[in-house]
Amino acid sequence: MDHDAYRKLSIERWERTASGWGAQRERWSRDTAPVSFRMVELADPQPGQTIVELACGAADVGLLAAELVRPGGRAILTDAAEGMLDLAKARAAELELPGVELKAMDAEWIDLPAASADAILCRWGFMLLADPGASLRDCRRVLRPGGRLVLAAWAPSHENPWQEIAREEVARFTEQPPPTEPAAGVPDMFAWRDPATIATALQDAGFVDPHVEQVDMTLRYDDADDWWDTLLDMSGALYDALVQLTPEQRDELRDAVDARAREASRAEDRLELPARTNVAMAEA
Numbered sequence: 001m002d003h004d005a006y007r008k009l010s011i012e013r014w015e016r017t018a019s020g021w022g023a024q025r026e027r028w029s030r031d032t033a034p035v036s037f038r039m040v041e042l043a044d045p046q047p048g049q050t051i052v053e054l055a056c057g058a059a060d061v062g063l064l065a066a067e068l069v070r071p072g073g074r075a076i077l078t079d080a081a082e083g084m085l086d087l088a089k090a091r092a093a094e095l096e097l098p099g100v101e102l103k104a105m106d107a108e109w110i111d112l113p114a115a116s117a118d119a120i121l122c123r124w125g126f127m128l129l130a131d132p133g134a135s136l137r138d139c140r141r142v143l144r145p146g147g148r149l150v151l152a153a154w155a156p157s158h159e160n161p162w163q164e165i166a167r168e169e170v171a172r173f174t175e176q177p178p179p180t181e182p183a184a185g186v187p188d189m190f191a192w193r194d195p196a197t198i199a200t201a202l203q204d205a206g207f208v209d210p211h212v213e214q215v216d217m218t219l220r221y222d223d224a225d226d227w228w229d230t231l232l233d234m235s236g237a238l239y240d241a242l243v244q245l246t247p248e249q250r251d252e253l254r255d256a257v258d259a260r261a262r263e264a265s266r267a268e269d270r271l272e273l274p275a276r277t278n279v280a281m282a283e284a
């Protein structure tokens, strides 16, 4: 894999998708709240401490932790895409929390002093990086000894039908191999689906006692149209795949995904799709 080409494409996609994430911010924050709460619980922030969030997007997790480091603490919210960081900036301004700092920063090169953070949080970021090992080693450098790293990475795609259905059907129409089990070392939202991959990556970076668990959520939509529009708002890769299809193929694809989504729904009058993530914690 050409790491530099991937980094460029990835950030370009995130910049392009930031307005869609802005449109979906409230719903995403609500539906993913069980993960935010568990991550903050594991990080255990205390008044006066410094916490850092990497690849923060709208910073649901970091802003929750920012409440707990008051008084006197700092929450440093970072993302490589300026458009995504702007979402965190807007939310931080709404909440008027003291001690919140925003910094455009690549998670692979953490521009913070050694041993300066008590906890680092990163929800659904590491498995998307070209070199997650480099990022984890830098996290360890930035954490004080005993400081905690808490991360989330999606569980296998069959436990996340809200994504799997779209990915499988798009792959079928674009005649790509099903992307549900990406090869080792290739950045992908499901690259860290196996808890053992996460534990090994943490140990290889020098972290001790990695603990990995699963957290379940329900993603709620009015109907299949609402789900599909949300996916398109939030996924640059899906959008890029769809533009390769003819209008007829897109119609056929929609019929196929709608039928599968309705089948997977936990509710009849709405669309409620299950989601599962790994959440991991380890000490520096």
Ligand SMILES: C[S@@+](CC[C@H](N)C(=O)[O-])C[C@H]1O[C@@H](n2cnc3c(N)ncnc32)[C@H](O)[C@@H]1O
Residues within 6 Å of the ligand: 010, 011, 014, 054, 055, 056, 057, 058, 059, 060, 078, 079, 080, 081, 084, 105, 106, 107, 108, 122, 123, 124, 125, 128, 129
């Ligand atoms: C799936 S989103 C997760 C956003 C947020 N953490 C959440 O849980 O809602 C991935 C985020 O990673 C950011 N990102 C991607 N590559 C990055 C990199 N190399 N360094 C820092 N952030 C990056 C994107 O801009 C985007 O905000």
